[in-house]
Amino acid sequence: MLSQIFPNKNFIYGILGLTSFFIFWQIIGHFQLAGLSLPSLTDVLNFLFDPERHALFIRAIGATFQSAVMGFLAGALVGIFLASSVQILPILKNGSDRFAAVINSVPSIALGPIFLILIDREATPAGVASIHVFFIVYVSMSSGLSSASREHEDLFTIFGASRIKQFWSLNLPYSAPAIVSGLRLSWPAALIGAIIGEWFGAARGIGILIINAMQNFQINLLWSAVLLAAMMSLLFFGLMTFFERLTYQRFR
Amino acid sequence: MENKIHKNRIISFINLNWGIILILILWEFWVVVNDFNPIVMPSPEGVLLDLIQNPIIYIENSAVTFSIAVVGLFGGMLIGTTLAIMTWFSPLLSGLINPTAVLLSSVPVVSLIPIIARILGYNMATEIILVVIITFFPSFVFTTAGLRALPPGSQDLFTSLGASRISTLKKLALPAAFPNLAIALRLAAAHAILAAMIAEFLMGTNGLGYLFAVTKQEFLTERAFGTSVIATVISVIAFLASSHFENNVKKRFT
Amino acid sequence: MSKVSILIENVTKSFSIKGNKEEVVAVEGITLSVMQSEFVALLGPSGCGKSTILRLISSLETPTEGTVNINGQLPRSMVSKHSLGVAFQDHALLPWLSVWDNIALPLDLANRPIDTNLVNSLVDLVGLRGFEKARPKQLSGGMRQRVSIARALILSPEVLLLDEPFGALDAVTRRLMNIELQRIWTLQQITTVLVTHSVEEAVFLADRIFVLSVRPGKIIREVLIPFDRPRDQLIMRSDEFHHIVDELTEALDSTE
Numbered sequence: 151m152l153s154q155i156f157p158n159k160n161f162i163y164g165i166l167g168l169t170s171f172f173i174f175w176q177i178i179g180h181f182q183l184a185g186l187s188l189p190s191l192t193d194v195l196n197f198l199f200d201p202e203r204h205a206l207f208i209r210a211i212g213a214t215f216q217s218a219v220m221g222f223l224a225g226a227l228v229g230i231f232l233a234s235s236v237q238i239l240p241i242l243k244n245g246s247d248r249f250a251a252v253i254n255s256v257p258s259i260a261l262g263p264i265f266l267i268l269i270d271r272e273a274t275p276a277g278v279a280s281i282h283v284f285f286i287v288y289v290s291m292s293s294g295l296s297s298a299s300r301e302h303e304d305l306f307t308i309f310g311a312s313r314i315k316q317f318w319s320l321n322l323p324y325s326a327p328a329i330v331s332g333l334r335l336s337w338p339a340a341l342i343g344a345i346i347g348e349w350f351g352a353a354r355g356i357g358i359l360i361i362n363a364m365q366n367f368q369i370n371l372l373w374s375a376v377l378l379a380a381m382m383s384l385l386f387f388g389l390m391t392f393f394e395r396l397t398y399q400r401f402r
Numbered sequence: 403m404e405n406k407i408h409k410n411r412i413i414s415f416i417n418l419n420w421g422i423i424l425i426l427i428l429w430e431f432w433v434v435v436n437d438f439n440p441i442v443m444p445s446p447e448g449v450l451l452d453l454i455q456n457p458i459i460y461i462e463n464s465a466v467t468f469s470i471a472v473v474g475l476f477g478g479m480l481i482g483t484t485l486a487i488m489t490w491f492s493p494l495l496s497g498l499i500n501p502t503a504v505l506l507s508s509v510p511v512v513s514l515i516p517i518i519a520r521i522l523g524y525n526m527a528t529e530i531i532l533v534v535i536i537t538f539f540p541s542f543v544f545t546t547a548g549l550r551a552l553p554p555g556s557q558d559l560f561t562s563l564g565a566s567r568i569s570t571l572k573k574l575a576l577p578a579a580f581p582n583l584a585i586a587l588r589l590a591a592a593h594a595i596l597a598a599m600i601a602e603f604l605m606g607t608n609g610l611g612y613l614f615a616v617t618k619q620e621f622l623t624e625r626a627f628g629t630s631v632i633a634t635v636i637s638v639i640a641f642l643a644s645s646h647f648e649n650n651v652k653k654r655f656t
Numbered sequence: 657m658s659k660v661s662i663l664i665e666n667v668t669k670s671f672s673i674k675g676n677k678e679e680v681v682a683v684e685g686i687t688l689s690v691m692q693s694e695f696v697a698l699l700g701p702s703g704c705g706k707s708t709i710l711r712l713i714s715s716l717e718t719p720t721e722g723t724v725n726i727n728g729q730l731p732r733s734m735v736s737k738h739s740l741g742v743a744f745q746d747h748a749l750l751p752w753l754s755v756w757d758n759i760a761l762p763l764d765l766a767n768r769p770i771d772t773n774l775v776n777s778l779v780d781l782v783g784l785r786g787f788e789k790a791r792p793k794q795l796s797g798g799m800r801q802r803v804s805i806a807r808a809l810i811l812s813p814e815v816l817l818l819d820e821p822f823g824a825l826d827a828v829t830r831r832l833m834n835i836e837l838q839r840i841w842t843l844q845q846i847t848t849v850l851v852t853h854s855v856e857e858a859v860f861l862a863d864r865i866f867v868l869s870v871r872p873g874k875i876i877r878e879v880l881i882p883f884d885r886p887r888d889q890l891i892m893r894s895d896e897f898h899h900i901v902d903e904l905t906e907a908l909d910s911t912e
Contacts, residue, residue, distance in 0.1 A: 163497025171502045187520035241417075249421025255592065255637035257599045259611065260630030263618060267443050342510045346600070356513070364516035364604070372520075376513040383508040555746030562714045562742045563811075564735040565765040573764065577752050655752040656793070 187369055197370035198377060211378055213355040214275070217344040218337075218382075221279025225340070226333060228280070229287030237295045237321055238313050247292075254285035258343060262350035275347030275355065282339035290332025294325030330397045334390035338383050345379065356382075444624040449631060452624040459613070459625075460632055466609035467602065468636060470526060471594040474533020479590060481534065482541030483583065490549045490575060491567070507539045512600055519605050529601040529609075536597040537590035541583065548582030549575040580655045584648040591640045599633055661815065661847040662690040662713060667722030668872075669708055681872035682708040686722070688866055688875060693845040697852060697862035699904065705873030706851045710819050713849060714742055726815055734815065738766035741813035741846070745820040747804040749792040755779070756788040759806045766811060778806040781840055798829040805837065809844070816848040822857070834860055835889050842886045855904045860892060867907045877907045 172191055177183070179190030198207070232250070236242045258278055265277035298320050306316045348357030356375050363372035416423070426446055432438075433445040440448050453460060489496035515532055522528040552574060560570050602611025610633050617626040667686045670679040683705035690696045698706040711717040712724050715731035726734045734740050741762075749758050760775045779788055782802040792800055801821050808816060822830045834857050841848065841861070852858050858865050859881060867877040879900065883891055891897050 160493075160497040160500075163494060164501035167498035167500070167502045168505065170498075171505075184521055187517065244418050245416075245420040248418050249425075251641055252422055252634065252638055255634050255641060257596055257611075257614075257630060257633045257637070259600055259603050259614060260627075260633065263623075263626065267438075338508070338510065342512050345510060345512055360513055360516060364520075369520070372516055376509060376517060379513050380505075380509040383510060384505070387508060553746075553748055553751060555744050555748035556750065558711075558716055558744065559742065559748045560765065561716060562735060562740055562817075563762050563765050564738045564740075569765050573761070574750070577750070580752075 189369055189373060194370055194373040194377065198374040203374075207374070207378060209354050210356050210359050210375070211382065213352070214341070214344050214348065214357065214379075215382065217273075217275035217347065217352075217355065218279050218340040220273075220276035221343055221347075222283050222333075222337065222340040224276065225280035225283025225285075225336070226287045229284045229332075230291055230329070232284075233288050233291035233295060234317065234322075236292065238317050246288075250285050250288050253281060256281070258282070258346045259349075261343075262347055265347065266350055271351045272353070274350050275344040275352055275357070278347035279340040279343030282343055283336040286336035286339060287329070287332045290328045290335070291325055294328025294332075295321040297328065298324040326400075327394070327398050330390070330394045334387065334394055337386045337390065341379065341383055341386075441621045441623050444627050448624045449627045453628045453631065456625070456628075460628065463608065463610045463613045463629070464632055464636065466526075467595065467598050467611065467633070470529050470601075470609065471533060471591075471598040471640075474530045474598065475537050475587075475590055475594040477530065478534040478537025478594070479541040479583075479587065482538045482543075482586070483545045485538075486542050486545035486549060486579075487571065487576075489546060490571065496546075503539070503542065511536050511597065515601055515604050519601075524605045524607065526607060529598060529605065529607070532601045533594050533597050536593050540589045540593070541586040544582040544586035544589075545579050548579030551582065552578050577655060581648075581652050584644075584651040588641070588644040588648050591644045592637060595633065595637050595640060658691040658693070660689050661692045661694070661727055662849065663723075663725045664688050664709070664712070665723050665725075667709075667712060667719045667724060669705070669712060669717060670720050683868075683873040685874060688878075690847055690849060692847055695841060695848045695850070695861060695863045697850045697858035697865045698868060699852060699855065699858045699865050699908070700868035700873065701853060701870055701908065704868040704870050706868055707819055708873070710817050710849060710851050713815070714740055714817050738762065738768075738811050739814045741808035741811060741816045743801070743804045743808040743816075743818050743821045745823045747792075747800045747821075749800055749803055749807075751792050754789050754791055755784060755795070755803050758792070758803055759810055762807060762811050768811075774810065778810055781809075781843075782806045783836070796829075797825050798833055801825065801833060802836070805840070809840075809846075813846060816846045818848065818850045820851055820853070822854075823852075830854070830857070837861060838887055855901050855908070856892065859897060859900050859904065860887065860889075865904065867904060876910075877904075879904060 176191045179188050179193065182188075197203070232246060236246050258281075261278045261281055262274060265274040269277055295317075302320055302324075303316070306320055311319070344355070345357035345360065348355040349361055352358060356379050359371060359375040359378075362368070363375060430446050433443055436443070438444075485499070489499060511532075514535065518532060518535075519528055522531060556574055556578075557570075560574055565573070598609065599611035599614070602609040603615050604611075606612050606615060610629050614626055614629040614633075617623070617629065665687055668681065668684045670681045672679045686709060688696075698709060700706050708717065712719055713726065713731055715735045724731055731740075750761065753761065756775060756779065759778055760770050763770050763775075776788075779785055782805055784799065784802055784806070787795065787799065792803070795803070804821060805818075808818075822833050825833065838861055850858070850861060862881055864881065865877075865879045866875050867879070868874065869876050881900065882896070
């Protein structure tokens with residue numbers, strides 16, 4: 151009967167591990183074992199959920215979320231477009247791969263000033279976010295598009311299908327799971343990009359909270375901002391995993 | 403004959419780098435058309451000139467950033483791999499650690515930088531530790547997966563041959579995990595350099611990140627761009643080198 | 657009188673599958689014995705549990721009921737003495753090792769010194785001279801199985817277990833491999849259990865054949881093969897051979 155309540159040993163271990171982690175944190179923070187910079191979990195949670203600060207945090211989340219989503223969409227669209235173009239015109243492949251790798255290698259902090267000049271101050275976080283999203287989606291989709299087996303491609307060729315037709319009817323459906331996978335993986339990058347982008351003059355956002363808290367030694371604010379970022383990450387991660395399972399079932 | 407070889411080389415260079423060439427052309431065009439003050443937006447040749455005329459500053463700071471990245475990368479991969487091996491031995495440990503590790507990995511790394519800097523101090527050791535933290539996770543995840551990606555039937559083979567657990571680790575699981583480890587290295591290498599720079603940018607000690615912050619502040623924009631260019635070049639080289647390594651490992655171990 | 661090597665008494669093996677409330681009975685009430693130096697084949701359609709029986713003998717599974725003994729000991733103790741040789745359908749060659757190293761692997765795992773001459777003689781035995789340094793991905797399916805068989809023999813095992821070793825090969829290669837295996841086996845005459853769904857293969861190679869029914873697997877027929885050893889491939893054309901094959905095929909069909 152016990153095995154019905156606790157179906158999975160791993161599940162128990164997992165809960166155990168997480169709980170121990172939180173208890174550990176609480177103890178270290180409460181007794182200031184790691185100095186002033188590590189507050190107890192309860193202190194941070196109190197600060198985070200203080201009704202007086204609701205507005206502040208909601209505004210911050212809203213701003214960062216908006217930037218991250220815009221960057222996410224922009225980067226994903228460009229990535230999808232480029233990967234599709236390469237599939238239809240294979241001669242582009244080498245240069246395209248190299249281009250994407252180089253763009254991705256530009257340090258995010260260097261992207262800030264560049265986007266400040268190209269677009270405006272408010273859109274910079276989205277811009278920085280879009281770069282890494284672009285790379286991840288491009289690589290994932292490229293990989294997915296080329297995953298149709300040789301036999302399938304030969305079949306389409308024999309039927310006289312053009313490369314474009316083959317792209318829509320064969321490569322694209324095959325790549326659906328990989329695209330969703332790539333989208334899922336790129337959300338954390340979008341979030342980080344947005345946060346870094348905010349350091350270059352945005353009005354509000356989690357990145358701003360972090361910089362302010364850091365410069366003004368507001369420890370609880372700093373930790374709250376970190377928790378907010380983590381929650382945004384996890385929430386989206388959960389949503390995308392669900393989405394991914396759906397696509398795998400439909401397309402394979 | 404020689405001309406033909408030359409022509410082929412030029413063609414394959416363009417085939418590979420047209421994207422970058424395009425960016426450079428657009429950049430030059432953008433600067434010329436808008437007639438930007440170099441303080442606002444430098445031209446490609448302005449940046450190149452600064453790079454050539456001031457090699458020492460660039461080299462010194464690059465060396466710092468590079469060392470931090472490399473040491474941190476090595477440490478992170480070592481810890482990640484060791485932990486993965488430990489969880490391979492002990493399902494209990496594996497169950498305990500995994501959810502917590504996933505939770506911790508969802509925290510955007512950049513937000514951890516100020517916290518850890520506060521706790522451990524604003525110095526190079528902290529920067530290295532930050533790189534370790536960033537590179538730890540990919541190597542842990544990929545090694546864990548790799549240790550379990552055994553050739554079909556090989557675990558049964560080892561069991562029926564009476565192999566000890568340690569033998570199975572050394573002779574089966576670890577070699578099976580190498581290709582995955584190489585992938586982790588490729589991912590972690592890119593992150594390591596980025597992390598080192600961001601840490602330096604925020605904590606202001608030295609290195610390319612610090613140089614970038616300072617020159618940006620002092621409106622030495624050409625130098626700031628030069629820093630970015632150098633950092634990009636280092637990252638690309640690291641990416642190419644680790645991709646090459648990864649391909650070799652794949653050939654050798656699969 | 658030959659000694660009994662493998663003794664399986666009244667063995668039943670059931671598995672509980674995740675999601676199913678009931679258990680799946682793979683094999684039921686199996687009783688059979690294999691004499692020393694005897695070559696026995698387990699013949700049956702897919703899903704009849706013949707691989708399960710092999711896994712019980714090799715200690716990879718334990719019986720739900722009944723006992724399995726090899727030379728009077730439990731399979732697990734044979735394993736810890738490194739006395740078993742196995743070749744499964746997944747050849748399970750390690751892709752990062754050369755042919756030579758793959759064959760020598762069991763010695764390494766048993767902490768025995770690597771006898772170079774022994775490894776070389778096995779390379780010769782399976783006809784792979786010249787391919788010692790090749791890696792599995794460079795070999796054809798038939799060659800990989802030869803490596804697998806050489807590896808199974810390197811510990812001079814007391815018992816040899818073969819689970820559809822030629823299942824993944826085409827018919828032509830399979831026939832050649834059967835002839836090869838017969839030749840190799842005749843030299844050492846190790847107690848062997850072969851699992852297969854190919855009737856011709858079983859009749860050509862074995863001294864005795866057990867036919868199993870579909871799940872739950874039970875022994876429904878035992879046939880003695882009268883051919884002398886060493887066996888020539890010509891016997892596959894003889895009337896007697898065809899007769900036995902027909903008899904067994906009929907027995908197999910009746911299991912549907």
